[in-house]
Amino acid sequence: MRAPKTIVFFPEAPALNCVGIAQACRERGLRPVFVADRSFAGVFARYGFEERLVDMSEPLDAARASQFWKDFIASHLPHFRLPPIEQLATYVIPVWEAVVDSALYVERELARTLDEIRPDLVCVDNIILFPAITRCGCPWIRIISCSENEIPDPDIPPHLSGCGEGDRACWAAFEAEFRRLIAPCHERYNAFLASCGGPAYPLGQFFEASPHLNLLLYPQPLAFRRRHPLDPARFQYLEGCVRREERYEVPRFERHEGRPLVYLSYGSLGSADFELIGRQIDLLGRLPYRALVNVGDYLDRYSGVPPNVRIAPFFPQPAVLPHCDVVVHHGGNNTFNEALYFGKPSLILPFCWDGLDNATRVQETGYGRRLPRYTFRDAEFAAALEGALGDEAMQSRLRRVSAHMQAADGRGKAAGLIERIVTRG
Structure with a gap:
């Protein structure tokens, strides 16, 4: 009996985007193996996958690692305003500097690990190229799990800019400032590529499209109109890629039982913003809804939670969202796609990275609403929730995009494309 083909998944945050694809690969008889930073220990094993952990920075024990990230987040909270x-x-x-540091640090260990695994194909979900992946002797696939404009085009807003589709002055100012500030970091990265025998990248570019296949999690109904359309032979939209979780049962609430259910989550980074979340918990307590609120590692920061609100450090989001009526979130591509996949209106309060682009896009296309994260008034927040719940035109669009995304079966599509490459070779 022939051994199953081995598919390495090498993700960085948001790490769970690859789980859905890996689940579908396993269902097809392939062998998924997750190679990830040591801080992800147990994350993929929880779904039954083999893990190979590497150090992408100087190793820290669990306590020091936890404190490092808490300090990192706390230091950047003012910048999110x-x-x-x-x-x-x-x-x-500073994030790009840290990402380049990680690429330099892990290169040798990553090369050794891939040599030991001997994969038939590598799927990398990251924002930077690791030369060890392109040199490991097998095909590789780039997964683009951030917003679609991570693949640039002259006629779409720059990645991370939060600019509107028609605001070209915003595009130009952001792009010029980014190129000016990134130059020293980019020069350092190009020197690293040269030391690995690779060609230099143009200013501002840290990754390239795979010559084999590139998978975008983004839903095509919200895609930008490009001057240079992506070649479907090399670029495929997955229309979301939602992992399978165990069944979730909505708890009973002491107040407003049977009323619309709000789900609020700002991801692992945003959960550190406990003052904002505390304000919103108090506000939700005064509104005629039930609410589930993800508070991450900061459960001890909350007391006196209203009887129509339940908080927890973690929710199995893909199992929770089908029960919800509106999703309040930061615009991260994971939650952005999952809300659309289940046909739920988004109220996005972005603070950084691709959330800025997704918040603008969801407002422009009519699949949700954007609200300023820190300057909104209580009445604005309440009106935005009521508007999202009562906007029948938006609800109709969401039903259509949900049906489109679920029919596309991004998990199965990605696994089929992966299987085709490894069997063809």
């Missing part, structure tokens, strides 16, 4: 162009210097460029 800035407009996108001002976040470049305070947040975006």
Whole structure:
């Protein structure tokens, strides 16, 4: 009996985007293996997958690692109040510096790990190229799990800018400032590529399209109109890729039982914003809804939770969303896609990265609403929830996009494309 083909998944945050694809690969008899930073220990094993952990930075014990990330998040919370162009210097460029550091640090260990696994194909979900992947002797696939404009085009807004589709002055200002500030970091990365025998990238570029296949999680109904359309032979839209979770049962609430259910989550990074979340919990307590609120690692920061609100450090989001009526979130591509997949209106309060682009896009296309994260008034928040719940035109669009995305079966489509490449070779 022939051994199953081995598919390595090498994700970075948001790490769970690859789980759905890996589940479908396993159903087809392939062998998924997750290679990930040591901080992800147990994340993929929870879904029954083999893990191979590597150090992408100086190793820390669990306590020091936890404190490092809490300190990192706390130090950047003030920067999330800035407009996108001002976040470049305070947040975006420091993140790119850290990402380049990780690429340099892990290269040798990653190469050794891939050599030990001997994969038939590697799927990388990251924002930067790791030369070890292109040199490991098998085909590789790039997964684009952030907003669609991570693949640039002259006629769409720059990635991370939060600019509107028609605001070309915003595009130009953001792009010029990004290129100015990123130059030293980019020069360092190009020197690393040269040391690995690779060609230099143009200023501002840290990754390339795979010559084999590129998978975009983004739903095509919301895609931008490009000057240079993506070649379907190399680029495929998955229309979302939702992992399977165990069944979720909505708890009973002491107040407003049977009323619309709001789900609020700002992801692992945004959960550190406990003052904002506390304000919204108090506000939801005064509104005629039930609410589930993801508070991450900060459960001890909350007391006196209203009887129509339930909080928890984690919710199995794909199992929860079918029960919800509106989703309040940060615009991260995972939640952005899952809300659309289940036909739920989004109220997005973005603070950084692709959330800025997704918030603008969901407002422009009529699949949700954008609200300023820190300057909204209580009445605005309440009106936005009521409007999202009562907007029949929006609800109709959401039903159509949900049917489209679910019929596309992004998990199965991706697994089929992967299987075709490894069997063809």
